[in-house]
Amino acid sequence: MTGKKSIGTENKFADLFRRQIFIPIAALLLLALFNLVVDPSFFKITLGHNSVGDPVLTGYLMTILDYGSEVAILAIGMTLVTAASGGQDISVGAAVAIAGSVILRVLVGLGGDGTLQAPILVGFLAACVVAMLFGAFNGVLVAIFRIQPMVATLILYTAGRSIAAWINNNELPIITDKGFTVFGGFIPGIPIPTPFFLAVLCVVIALLVLKFTNLGLYTQAVGINSSSSRLNGLNPTFIKWLSFVILGLCVAVVGLIKTSRLSTINYSVIAKDIEMDAILAVALGGNVLSGGKFNIMASILGAYVIQFLTTTLYKFNVSSDALPAYKAVVVIMLVVISAPTVKEKLGAWGRSLKKQKGAA
Amino acid sequence: MRGIYKSFPGVRALQGVDFTLCEGEIHALMGENGAGKSTLIKVLTGVYEKDEGEIYLKGSEKPAVIKSPQDAQNLGISTVYQEITLCPNLTVAENMYIGRGKAQITNWKKMNADAGRILENLGIPAKANQQLSDCSIAIQQMVAIARAVDMDCKVLILDEPTSSLDESEVEKLFGLMRDLRARGVGIIFVTHFLDQVYEVCDKITVLRDGQLVGEYVIEDLPRVKLVAKMLGKELNDMEEIKDENQVYTGEEELVIEAEGLQSDAGIKPFDFVIKKGEVNGFTGLLGSGRSECVRALFCADKIIAGKVKKKGKPVKMTKPLDAMKNGIAYLPEDRKIDGIVGDLSVRENLILAAQVLRGFFKPFSRAEANKFADEYIKLLEIKTASADTPIKSLSGGNQQKVILARWLLTHPEYLILDEPTRGIDIGTKIEIQKLVLKLASEGMSVTFISSETDEMLRTCSRLIVMRDRKVVGELSGEDLTQSKVMETIAGGEM
Numbered sequence: 001m002t003g004k005k006s007i008g009t010e011n012k013f014a015d016l017f018r019r020q021i022f023i024p025i026a027a028l029l030l031l032a033l034f035n036l037v038v039d040p041s042f043f044k045i046t047l048g049h050n051s052v053g054d055p056v057l058t059g060y061l062m063t064i065l066d067y068g069s070e071v072a073i074l075a076i077g078m079t080l081v082t083a084a085s086g087g088q089d090i091s092v093g094a095a096v097a098i099a100g101s102v103i104l105r106v107l108v109g110l111g112g113d114g115t116l117q118a119p120i121l122v123g124f125l126a127a128c129v130v131a132m133l134f135g136a137f138n139g140v141l142v143a144i145f146r147i148q149p150m151v152a153t154l155i156l157y158t159a160g161r162s163i164a165a166w167i168n169n170n171e172l173p174i175i176t177d178k179g180f181t182v183f184g185g186f187i188p189g190i191p192i193p194t195p196f197f198l199a200v201l202c203v204v205i206a207l208l209v210l211k212f213t214n215l216g217l218y219t220q221a222v223g224i225n226s227s228s229s230r231l232n233g234l235n236p237t238f239i240k241w242l243s244f245v246i247l248g249l250c251v252a253v254v255g256l257i258k259t260s261r262l263s264t265i266n267y268s269v270i271a272k273d274i275e276m277d278a279i280l281a282v283a284l285g286g287n288v289l290s291g292g293k294f295n296i297m298a299s300i301l302g303a304y305v306i307q308f309l310t311t312t313l314y315k316f317n318v319s320s321d322a323l324p325a326y327k328a329v330v331v332i333m334l335v336v337i338s339a340p341t342v343k344e345k346l347g348a349w350g351r352s353l354k355k356q357k358g359a360a
Numbered sequence: 361m362r363g364i365y366k367s368f369p370g371v372r373a374l375q376g377v378d379f380t381l382c383e384g385e386i387h388a389l390m391g392e393n394g395a396g397k398s399t400l401i402k403v404l405t406g407v408y409e410k411d412e413g414e415i416y417l418k419g420s421e422k423p424a425v426i427k428s429p430q431d432a433q434n435l436g437i438s439t440v441y442q443e444i445t446l447c448p449n450l451t452v453a454e455n456m457y458i459g460r461g462k463a464q465i466t467n468w469k470k471m472n473a474d475a476g477r478i479l480e481n482l483g484i485p486a487k488a489n490q491q492l493s494d495c496s497i498a499i500q501q502m503v504a505i506a507r508a509v510d511m512d513c514k515v516l517i518l519d520e521p522t523s524s525l526d527e528s529e530v531e532k533l534f535g536l537m538r539d540l541r542a543r544g545v546g547i548i549f550v551t552h553f554l555d556q557v558y559e560v561c562d563k564i565t566v567l568r569d570g571q572l573v574g575e576y577v578i579e580d581l582p583r584v585k586l587v588a589k590m591l592g593k594e595l596n597d598m599e600e601i602k603d604e605n606q607v608y609t610g611e612e613e614l615v616i617e618a619e620g621l622q623s624d625a626g627i628k629p630f631d632f633v634i635k636k637g638e639v640n641g642f643t644g645l646l647g648s649g650r651s652e653c654v655r656a657l658f659c660a661d662k663i664i665a666g667k668v669k670k671k672g673k674p675v676k677m678t679k680p681l682d683a684m685k686n687g688i689a690y691l692p693e694d695r696k697i698d699g700i701v702g703d704l705s706v707r708e709n710l711i712l713a714a715q716v717l718r719g720f721f722k723p724f725s726r727a728e729a730n731k732f733a734d735e736y737i738k739l740l741e742i743k744t745a746s747a748d749t750p751i752k753s754l755s756g757g758n759q760q761k762v763i764l765a766r767w768l769l770t771h772p773e774y775l776i777l778d779e780p781t782r783g784i785d786i787g788t789k790i791e792i793q794k795l796v797l798k799l800a801s802e803g804m805s806v807t808f809i810s811s812e813t814d815e816m817l818r819t820c821s822r823l824i825v826m827r828d829r830k831v832v833g834e835l836s837g838e839d840l841t842q843s844k845v846m847e848t849i850a851g852g853e854m
Contacts (some may be wrong), residue, residue, distance in 0.1 A: 023632070211723075212721070213720055213723065214719075214720050214721075214723045215720075217712070218720070220703075221708075221712060222703055225701045225702060226697050227703065228698050228699055228700065228701055231680050231690065231698050231699075232712045232713045232766075233680050233681035233684045233713060233717065234716055292703050293635045293703050293704070
């Protein structure tokens with residue numbers, strides 16, 4: 001093992017390229033640099049007051065923190081689903097609509113006058129239960145019936161928004177209680193958007209769970225080699241199923257944020273295409289989309305990078321119709337860079353660069 | 361091949377290796393696991409790019425450029441790898457023609473007819489339109505060879521082709537190899553079976569630790585010397601183990617008893633007992649149901665009938681975890697599919713089973729995991745750059761040691777080893793055999809399965825013989841001889 005030490009120092013540069021978190025960080029820095037050069041005012045944050053007189057910070061960065069948090073929360077669950085099942089859940093947008101609809105139904109009910117009929121916590125817990133049930137439904141299709149995750153979740157993707165509308169009898173209940181706007185807006189006196197705190201909370205819980213249980217090890221083992229995992233006493237079916245249920249929990253939190261922003265719901269538009277952003281976040285984080293090893297923090301960072309990109313494009317007045325095309329170009333670049341073959345080449349390039357430096 | 365160098369992160373796999381292959385010869389490439397055989401072959405076939413060195417082909421002064429497997433194929437270098445690399449969900453014929461860029465693949469009828477003819481010529485009992493996954497591993501291996509042969513190769517590389525073939529199939533393969541040799545094909549033959557080397561090869565090249573030990577004409581290198589060269593030391597170990605005649609002298613306490621056990625894998629119900637500190641084995645031809653029996657004991661397949669008792673008390677077991685909780689450990693036959701978790705590190709692979717037993721809410725701390733990893737890497741002399749290295753980048757024998765360590769870490773009372781020595785080098789084989797005997801002397805019960813009968817005779821004190829998915833006999837004491845085993849396997853017809 002004499003080679004070990006020399007390789008260790010020699011390859012630091014190459015290692016940097018191989019590190020999973022490198023891609024989202026590099027993408028973030030690149031986007032930041034771009035904005036800095038083109039228009040430094042992108043980074044301006046102003047302290048103002050909202051309509052009720054509470055202090056709020058506004059600016060593009062705040063928008064990123066605010067909306068990126070929704071994707072970040074979903075990315076936690078999506079990362080686990082990806083790792084365990086080797087596929088993605090494309091029904092999360094529709095599931096968010098269902099969760100939001102449940103919250104409204106419980107809080108104001110049909111034909112209500114907008115005042116709260118139940119504590120917000122109860123509404124949220126009901127949404128959690130329902131979202132987890134739908135997650136469990138997806139999980140059964142994938143884990144027990146072994147349907148491709150994308151195909152399995154296509155069912156809920158198609159039906160979800162109709163179910164959401166049906167829950168409230170196609171009415172659009174409006175919540176007038178100001179207390180409800182806190183989750184998608186600001187906590188009085190705190191100028192940073194609440195969704196960011198909710199995302200931090202979710203991340204902390206996820207990291208604690210990963211630290212104090214074997215969820216990470218089991219999920220990765222099942223995702224990499226389900227047959228071998230079974231012979232080591234694991235239950236791959238259960239673990240795959242569980243990942244979908246956990247994603248359901250994430251969906252409920254986003255449902256709360258989304259409905260809180262509007263104090264009502266628009267069944268066909270709420271959380272539209274958010275599943276794609278969540279999947280992209282996982283991919284950007286350098287996680288293998290066919291399952292196996294994962295890094296939650298990289299996915300979270302990926303989520304904010306995607307929102308950074310979206311916000312940057314909006315700032316340049318790209319119309320919302322054209323947005324996906326621009327996004328696609330950037331995403332292609334990022335995903336290509338993070339592809340293993342390219343990474344290997346970059347690593348080799350880094351090594352030869354280092355060697356030349358050493359020679360000179 | 362001249363002065364080949366190749367490094368991987370943390371390991372120098374090849375250090376200036378020369379290798380020469382002549383037309384119409386069968387050349388054995390020998391060495392322990394991790395000696396660099398597979399790496400050398402992968403460099404030759406373009407799977408890896410070499411760091412330094414040159415490769416020359418016949419009639420050319422210029423070094424050949426081999427940057428991809430496709431280049432190698434175009435130059436007439438074909439390979440059959442140790443692990444089958446065909447597509448299980450395609451038909452036999454499709455597997456033979458896929459990736460050849462010719463028109464065959466679009467002309468189904470012709471393709472199937474051509475494939476059928478080749479299979480027939482080689483005497484391979486498979487149909488061209490049969491799905492590959494329906495064939496046994498042995499047949500899949502032969503299809504891979506048929507594919508290589510049909511590509512008009514000048515150089516044929518066989519990497520452990522015989523590790524999953526039974527004797528008559530091996531004979532057939534050797535016939536084929538001799539035939540090809542007569543036609544001027546140069547064959548590189550990598551194997552761990554010494555008998556086979558002496559039966560079929562003309563020359564031997566020995567590698568050790570990524571370096572060339574030497575090239576020898578087969579007559580000049582008797583067996584003992586070959587082993588010594590591979591290990592880099594004079595070898596008394598093998599003799600030592602051979603001298604011990606295994607007679608079970610331990611206690612009479614029954615650890616596991618099974619009565620009328622049957623799984624859904626298609627075996628007849630069987631009875632089984634193992635005593636404390638005993639080593640027994642299942643023997644029989646490939647596909648006779650040896651693996652299925654031990655899988656049933658571990659509940660790896662669905663149990664449909666039978667009772668199991670542990671130390672006289674009936675236990676209810678329905679899934680592997682139940683078996684693990686009852687102190688049973690199972691090292692599976694197919695390391696790649698059922699054993700390793702490829703992308704996870706050596707450490708994670710090592711603690712996996714013990715961790716599952718310990719429970720979901722009680723993960724080992726980093727320090728504990730490291731301690732286990734270091735302990736077993738040292739104990740079993742596992743060659744790895746570090747405990748963080750993904751297990752898939754280890755050589756086959758070292759992967760096997762990690763899996764063995766995984767089960768030892770669970771401190772089982774009953775250890776089942778299904779083909780633990782398949783595809784691994786002779787040094788490691790002896791280490792594993794010794795370890796089995798040592799564990800047994802410490803009171804562990806072991807069931808040992810191996811395709812090599814002499815290995816079983818050396819370690820087991822009782823052999824259960826299987827034929828056609830049924831237990832047909834049991835041998836112990838005086839009856840433990842090669843001929844007696846063969847007789848029982850073959851049955852009354854002999």
